[in-house]
Amino acid sequence: MGEAWSGSQIKQHLTELADVIGPRWGGSAEDLRAAAYIRDQMEAAGVDRAEVEPFTLETWNHGDVSISLPDDNNRPIAALPFLRCKAIDLTTPLVDAGHASPHEVEALGGRIEGSVVLATIGPEPFTAPEPFTARIVRLAAAGAACIIAIEPKTGGRMEYANSDxxxxxxxxxxxxxVVKTSSEDGAYLRRIAGGSPRVHVSVDAEYFNTEAHNTVAEITGSTHPERHLILAGHHDTVLKTPGGNDNTSGTIGVMETARVMAALVKEMGVRPGMSIRFATWSGEEQHLQGARSYVARHYSEGSASREEKPLLNINLDELSTGHMKGIVLAFPHLRQFMQSQLDTMDDGLKCHVLSHMDAHSDHFPFVEEAIEASITWRWRFWGRHEDAKFHHEVGDAANKLNVRELKEYAGQLARLLLRLSHVAPEDWPQNPLTISDVNQMIERDSGGHHPAFH
Ligand SMILES: [Zn+2]
Incomplete structure (x- = not known):
C-alpha cells in the first residue's frame, strides 16, 4: 500500500495517455502509441515479460455528419453518429415516435415507412425499462429510413453511443x-414534427479492417508458474475523448498494480504463487474485439497457441466512477472463496455475483469462454461520482481520473492478487460451467434491460 502511494506514477501515465497521446480510438496511430508506451513502462517496472500483441480489428470511422431542415432555412441541428453508423444522405419527412414504445410505433402505422424517425433514448416512464437497442430494432422493422435519437444529457452535450x-x-x-441530436435540438424537432417537415440527414462514414494492439505483461509465479490470473482493462477510447475515467483509469490501474507487484519481487523477494498476467486491450469500444481476439488465440479449443485457462479475470473499467467496494463475479462458484479472501484484507470489501449476463466490458469475452471473470464493484449501486457522467464525450478528460482512489485500487488489487495467487489451483472451487451453459445464459438475457445500468 505504501509503494502504491509514495511510488505512484499515476500522474506521469495520466499526462502521457490522456494529454500527450489523447483520444485513442482502436486501430488508430494513437492507440498503437499508447500500447507501445504501456509495454515500455511495464518493462521499466521490472515485470518478467512485456509485449504488444497485434490483432485484426473490424473498425469504422466517420467524417462530416449533419442534420438540417431544407424548409426551415436549413437550420442546423446538432448531429453525432452512433458508433458504426452506415453512410447515408437522404431527405424525407420527419415523424416523431416518442420513446418508440410498442404502442407508439403501432399508432403511427404506415407513417414510419421511409421516414426519418425521431425517438427519445430514455425508456418510457412507468413501464418496464426497454433498452434503446430493442426500440431501434422495432423502428427498423417498421421500415424507418433513419433514426434521430435525442440525447438525454442537456446543455448541448452529446456522447457517442452504440446501436447494437x-x-x-x-x-x-x-x-x-442512427444519428444523435442534442436534448435542445431534439426538443425543437419535436415541436415542429407535427407539420411533417422534410429533414436532411447526411453521414460520411466507412467500415474497414486494420491492425490494433493489445499489451500483455507477466510476473512469473513461484509455486505454480504454469497457471495464471489476469488483471486487465482497455486502453482504447471512443473517438474524440481522452477517456480520463473510461478508461485511462483502468489502464493505469493495471500498470500501477503490476509496478507494485514487481517492486515486491525486487525489494522483498515476494513473488505471486501462480503467475499474474497484466493486459490492456484495444477495441473495447468496438465490441470488445481486443479481449475477444486474445481469448480466442490463447484459450479457445482449436487455437494453435492454446494455453490453460486462467482461474480468474479481473476487469478494470471506469475506476474513477467510485472507490473500490469489492468484486463482482459473473458466475457464482467463487463467491464464498472470494469473500473469504477479501475478508483477510480487512478493508470491508464485498463479493457479489451478477444475476444477468453483462456484456458491457472486457470481462465478457472471458465469460463467453466459461472462464470466471469479474469487475471491480465501484459504482453499482451507490457512491457513484458526478464526474463519471462525462462518459464517452470530450469532457471525460484527465481531470476526471481520481488519483487518490486509483492509488488505493492499485494497492488493494496487488494485495488481493497476491493472496489469490498463493491458493494452489487445486484448492480453488471447481468451475462447473461449460460454454454451452454460458450460451444458454446469454440467450436467456439477450435483448433485455441490464439491471446494472439503472
Ligand atoms: Zn470502458
Whole structure:
C-alpha cells in the first residue's frame, strides 16, 4: 500500500495517455502509441515479460455528419453518429415516435415507412425499462429510413453511443442509421414534427479492417508458474475523448498494480504463487474485439497457441466512477472463496455475483469462454461520482481520473492478487460451467434491460 502511494506514477501515465497521446480510438496511430508506451513502462517496472500483441480489428470511422431542415432555412441541428453508423444522405419527412414504445410505433402505422424517425433514448416512464437497442430494432422493422435519437444529457452535450445489442458476438455493419441530436435540438424537432417537415440527414462514414494492439505483461509465479490470473482493462477510447475515467483509469490501474507487484519481487523477494498476467486491450469500444481476439488465440479449443485457462479475470473499467467496494463475479462458484479472501484484507470489501449476463466490458469475452471473470464493484449501486457522467464525450478528460482512489485500487488489487495467487489451483472451487451453459445464459438475457445500468 505504501509503494502504491509514495511510488505512484499515476500522474506521469495520466499526462502521457490522456494529454500527450489523447483520444485513442482502436486501430488508430494513437492507440498503437499508447500500447507501445504501456509495454515500455511495464518493462521499466521490472515485470518478467512485456509485449504488444497485434490483432485484426473490424473498425469504422466517420467524417462530416449533419442534420438540417431544407424548409426551415436549413437550420442546423446538432448531429453525432452512433458508433458504426452506415453512410447515408437522404431527405424525407420527419415523424416523431416518442420513446418508440410498442404502442407508439403501432399508432403511427404506415407513417414510419421511409421516414426519418425521431425517438427519445430514455425508456418510457412507468413501464418496464426497454433498452434503446430493442426500440431501434422495432423502428427498423417498421421500415424507418433513419433514426434521430435525442440525447438525454442537456446543455448541448452529446456522447457517442452504440446501436447494437452487445450480447451478440461481433460488431454489426449496415444496420439502420442512427444519428444523435442534442436534448435542445431534439426538443425543437419535436415541436415542429407535427407539420411533417422534410429533414436532411447526411453521414460520411466507412467500415474497414486494420491492425490494433493489445499489451500483455507477466510476473512469473513461484509455486505454480504454469497457471495464471489476469488483471486487465482497455486502453482504447471512443473517438474524440481522452477517456480520463473510461478508461485511462483502468489502464493505469493495471500498470500501477503490476509496478507494485514487481517492486515486491525486487525489494522483498515476494513473488505471486501462480503467475499474474497484466493486459490492456484495444477495441473495447468496438465490441470488445481486443479481449475477444486474445481469448480466442490463447484459450479457445482449436487455437494453435492454446494455453490453460486462467482461474480468474479481473476487469478494470471506469475506476474513477467510485472507490473500490469489492468484486463482482459473473458466475457464482467463487463467491464464498472470494469473500473469504477479501475478508483477510480487512478493508470491508464485498463479493457479489451478477444475476444477468453483462456484456458491457472486457470481462465478457472471458465469460463467453466459461472462464470466471469479474469487475471491480465501484459504482453499482451507490457512491457513484458526478464526474463519471462525462462518459464517452470530450469532457471525460484527465481531470476526471481520481488519483487518490486509483492509488488505493492499485494497492488493494496487488494485495488481493497476491493472496489469490498463493491458493494452489487445486484448492480453488471447481468451475462447473461449460460454454454451452454460458450460451444458454446469454440467450436467456439477450435483448433485455441490464439491471446494472439503472
Ligand atoms: Zn470502458
Amino acid at each position: 445489442e452487445w450480447l451478440n458476438v461481433g460488431p454489426q455493419k449496415n444496420a439502420i442509421a
